Structures are given as C-alpha cells and as structure tokens.
Amino acid sequence: GQAAEQPPAGQPGVPAVTAVPVQVFNNSTVTGLAGRTGEALRESGFAVGEVANLPSNRPVVSESTVYFGTGAGERQAAEAVAAQLGIPALPRPADLEVGAPGVIVIVTQDLDR
Known part of the structure; x- marks a missing residue:
C-alpha cells in the first residue's frame, strides 16, 4: 500500500x-x-514560527x-x-525577504473583524 505521508498526486x-x-x-x-x-493558524495545524510586529524597515502593506x-x-x-483567513496569496516581493524560508502573513486592520 501507499504510505500516509504521500504528497498530492502529480506533485x-x-x-x-x-x-x-x-x-x-x-x-x-x-x-x-x-x-x-498566528494562534488560529496553529490551531489549524500550520507550522507557525515567528509572530511579531512588521519591522519598520519593511515596506508598508496596505491590506492583509x-x-x-x-x-x-x-x-x-x-x-x-x-x-482560511479570507485574504489573497501573492508572490513575495524582493523587498520583503525576512531571512527565513516559508510563508509570510502580514495582517492589517482589515483582518480585525
């Protein structure tokens, strides 16, 4: 049989x-x-690492x-x-590199509902 940890077919x-x-x-x-x-994502099983304020030297993001x-x-x-959050997913711009691999979620006032 197949192992339970198989990636999705074709990937x-x-x-x-x-x-x-x-x-x-x-x-x-x-x-x-x-x-x-971050806590809501953790509860859904995502591997949430750093949770912090966006460093002031990063570009301002107008929407989550x-x-x-x-x-x-x-x-x-x-x-x-x-x-899950009801927000868009986009390719990471070069000026948003934060050093660590993975996904970056930037939340703004529009998510506070």
Missing part, C-alpha cells in the same frame, strides 16, 4: 501545506492581531496578504493559509 517532493513554516507579522495598530492570527517564496510547497501553503 512529488512537495511538503504538506502544514509542514511549510509560516511567519505572521502585524502591520496595523491593532494590538495582538498577529498573535491571534499571504506571501510565498519559491521554496517547495510555499505557494500551496500560502494558498491554504489565505483561504
């Missing part, structure tokens, strides 16, 4: 969406928004967005996170 070597690291950054004036978002890089499974994970 060999792609990790499960819940195995891709997820970082959550608050880019709003809503205290604790990244923390609440999930960004993915080119790593294995990042796009699929970003789309899964975005679907």
Whole structure:
C-alpha cells in the first residue's frame, strides 16, 4: 500500500501545506492581531514560527496578504493559509525577504473583524 505521508498526486517532493513554516507579522495598530492570527493558524495545524510586529524597515502593506517564496510547497501553503483567513496569496516581493524560508502573513486592520 501507499504510505500516509504521500504528497498530492502529480506533485512529488512537495511538503504538506502544514509542514511549510509560516511567519505572521502585524502591520496595523491593532494590538495582538498577529498573535491571534498566528494562534488560529496553529490551531489549524500550520507550522507557525515567528509572530511579531512588521519591522519598520519593511515596506508598508496596505491590506492583509499571504506571501510565498519559491521554496517547495510555499505557494500551496500560502494558498491554504489565505483561504482560511479570507485574504489573497501573492508572490513575495524582493523587498520583503525576512531571512527565513516559508510563508509570510502580514495582517492589517482589515483582518480585525
């Protein structure tokens, strides 16, 4: 038989969406928004790592967005996170590199509902 850890058909070597690291950054004036978002994602099984305020040297993001890089499974994970949060998933811009691989969620006031 097949092992339970098989990736989706047609995508060999792609990790499960819940195995891709997820970082959550608050880019709003809503205290604790990244923390609440990170906790909700953790409860859904995502591999949430860093949860913090968006560093001031990063570009301002006007609406909550999930960004993915080119790593294995990042796009699929970003789309899964975005679907859960009801926000868009987009390719990560070069000026948003934060050093760690994986998906970056930036939350703004529009998510505080």
